[in-house]
Amino acid sequence: MLDQSIQDLLSRSLKRIEAAQSPAELEAVRVDALGRKGALAAFSKEMGKLPPDERKRIGMVLNQAKQSLESSYESRERAFAADALSARLDAEWLDLTLPAPGPRRGHLHPITRIQRELEDLFGSLGFTVLDGPEVETEYYNFDALNIPATHPARDMQDTFWLDGGRLLRTHTSPVQVRGMERLGPPLRMIAPGRVFRNESVDASHEHTFYQLEGMMVDRNVSVGNLIYFMKTLLTAIFHRDVTVRLRPGYFPFVEPGFELDIQCLICGGPGCPVCKQSGWVELLPCGLVHPNVLRTSGIDPAVWGGFAFGLGLTRLVMMRYGIDDIRQLQGGDLRFLEQF
Amino acid sequence: MKFSYNWIREFVPGLTQAALPLERLITMKTAECEGIEETGRALAGASVAAVLSVSPLPDTHNVKAVVDLGELGLRTVVCGAPNCRGGMLSVWLPVGRKMIHGVDSDGMLASGDELGVSRDHSGILELTGGEPGAAIAGLLPDSIIEIDNKSITHRPDLWGHHGMAREVAAILALPLTDPVKMDLLPAGDAAIKVRIEDLTLCPRYSALVFDNVKVEPSPLWLQYRLTAIGLNPINNIVDMTNFVMAELSQPMHAFDADLLSGDTIVVRTARPGEAFRGLNGEEYTLDPANVVIADEKGAIALGGVIGGFDSAISGRTTRVVLESANFLASSIRKTSAAIKLRTDASMRFEKAQDPANTLRGLARAIELLRQICPGARLVGGVADHKREIPAPPPIELPLPWLAAKLGRELPSDEVRRILESLAFGVAEASPGVFRVTVPSWRATKDISLPDDLVEEVGRMIGYDTITPTAPLVPAAVPPGNPTRRFHHRVRDIVIDQGFTEAYNYSFISEEAAAAFGFSPESHLRVTNAIASDQTLMRRSLLPGIWRNVVENAKHQESFRLFEIGMEIRPRAEGLPDEIPHLVAALYDRHGDGASGLFEMKRVAECLMPGAVTAPADALSWEHPARAATIEWRGKTVARLFELHPNLVETGRAALLDVDLAVLEALSAGEARYTPIRRYPSSAFDLSVIAPLRAHAGKLQETIAASAGPLLESVEFQRQYSGPPLADGTKSVSFRVTIAAPDHTLSNDEIAAARAGIIDRMRGLGFELRV
């Protein structure tokens, strides 16, 4: 008889658990059936009146019913919790297509970018990076580079003159001399920096631009070494094969002197404003360091030799990014600067 | 410098390469070519035309001409030239048929200008001879090769066609002919005396006198030669001097002998203030730095630069003094720069011409005058005053050294062939060592060292024949450049904060300097500025950034940008100080500007963790109530401010100006580890009632100073003004954190610390909300 009552309670309660629509209804079933004053507790009390054998048997029945109810209750409870969680999270719907607030990372100037790349590249080849002043003396800009005052080569570089006979460096080459004085031989150095020429500005000419001077002084440096080095360098700079040519060029601080041209990367050869319609861009004047320059810097040309080159950083940047107007580089226009 | 292909070929008869491949060879082995221009193209189809009859066309200034073209038959052409008349010989061009004024005109009669043989477009060309229907004798289409002047500054000989022809012959291993016949020079006493006062300024002056001269237009071939290379035909005498210059690189000048006074030409320095009128009609005031050619009365030419107006060749000239001289390059360069006049002569003398060349010029002139001024007669011998110029010492050229310099082995006979083709003398001094003598025209400046010969050999063998070889040097870590690395790090920090890098010119205008409180005198000034707004060297980056702000505000609602560059600060002597600065700007068209300033302050704190912002009196370009300095590690490193609203049309711009030299010095040093505290800290909040314009930073400092040894930090929490606080006051809340290194603070200790702060603050006159 008690068996039957337990079975009835069990099936009734399981149905109620199944039918519960809310955590409150479920809780009501739990209180009714499993609570301290619930039905199972009442059966348990009644059971005490039974003989021991019967009591033991009913006890097992009762226990089974309890476990069955508890497990059903717990799974229903978990279902309610899961529903509640998903309802809450659904309410937290967020439109991630909205823009993120706050500033974006800014942009390095394209010349800074390329300059850094080259500093790293040369650093890996054992070159030190040197700086020199933008305002220079005639001595470092000209005399020490084998360009005395009477030398017609001074006309090649239209110079900005300042008060007191000072000048704006027309090339980064003065840093060669400063570098040799400071470091002595052997040495490998580069000097990227801003240089100035007094000429009017148009799409391919600027009075302010950037060069990267390079120099190596050691024993037994040959033209073959120089060519090797320039090829290695250009392959690394352009990440691709470029067509180059080496031809005589006159620079008083090198002997022999060369012009290294590369085929214009903007037009690929037919001609455009950047290459002055020639298809070639003068990229790299270079040569073996003139013995007078070594001597002036306190280095014995009978023992040491070297090569030097001057990379047109501004022109390189224009080619790398396909910039066809040099004026953009110092125009400060964010519509330009933010492209890099 | 323009070179005529046909002219070069006269000296290199074996030349078969066309102009284009020749130009490439010259570029690769001698000097940079800038391009080729075809000239006289019309000559290819031109025929000699005999004008048979001419009849006027009513109501026009044209005529109808019937011309005889020999085997080609007769043609009728309409011609507008005033000199078109029956019986003349002219040039006919087949340009097609066209109805003009009702006449069926076939082809045209051409002017010298239209043919490209002269600059004359006043009428049709008049020929002095020729067979009708035939091509015009001696005139052929030509290719003009333009060489970059910069690439031949060191080569006095390449300012003439013969010098370039020598290069071409050497490049192609062809023989070179010489147009100069020295035996034409007359012997005997000169008809004029020549005296040089300073043989350094003028190492040589040679002259010849001609009489019975008839000045007339040059023959067409000569006009064509000069026109093709950009020179203006003038008359036979002047054209001859220009021809010799263009051929031999020896500038010459012709004087009308009857307009000279006295019997002596003197080469001297100008008297102070000496007046001189040039051939170009300009008046010059000279000084002793200039060399003049003078007669008894005064200057008749500015030596090496320009002839004089008063002794110029004219239609009345019958006697000519022909000058062929040599001048000191640096002196010519100085004079030419001082009077701002560069002539074909001065351009050449600046390159250090060869004194031996003066007589070659005269010899060539004699031969040319026989052709183009047949009546002219030489009077007397050559006047020639000169300094003895010692032969340049020979250069020892060890062949193994040459090979080591080039990085390539070379057969000695190839080295010899190359040097000899360039007119060097080669002898074997000892086995494997050449003794090389330098031709006079390469010895003036160009070549004196064995290194110079490396170039001569290298360019002729072609640098593409040298195998690139890796230099073998010991591996070594290069010395670092901490300053440059530091600037890169600063850039990265600022970029991460959303700022974009701009570059500005180092030049600024006086107005821009004044806008930022600088007088023009405090700047280094450009003495030859390119524009009136670029006269000063910037001593602040602010003017440049200001311009960036104003320009970009036209396109963008808000932006952040910065520049790192040098402030140029003049010193009384020597080079100026160049101080690296960072200037960053944040612009917003909307809003009250406060958030921009605080964002900028955050940038400063990213660069200088723990920096203190100290209120400062605003400068004239700063917002009067929004300026501060940034103090870090005991130094003033930067300035933070809003740009004065007068300087921005709309919107607000927050600026930060950092002295990177100071910042770098303060940033040096490594971090040092301190052990992590083992006992927990405790915190409590305090609110101070203060006047509205009391600086929270000052309050925080005061609290910190009152907190005693347990203090770990004071942090701003919030501030409030309004009821129930009295008008004109605010409440500022701070969180105070305290700790002890050796134990956990007890409640009593915390309460005592808090009470201590409150007491001391009250003692200083502050009210606290507790």
Ligand SMILES: [Zn+2]
């Ligand atoms: Zn191009």
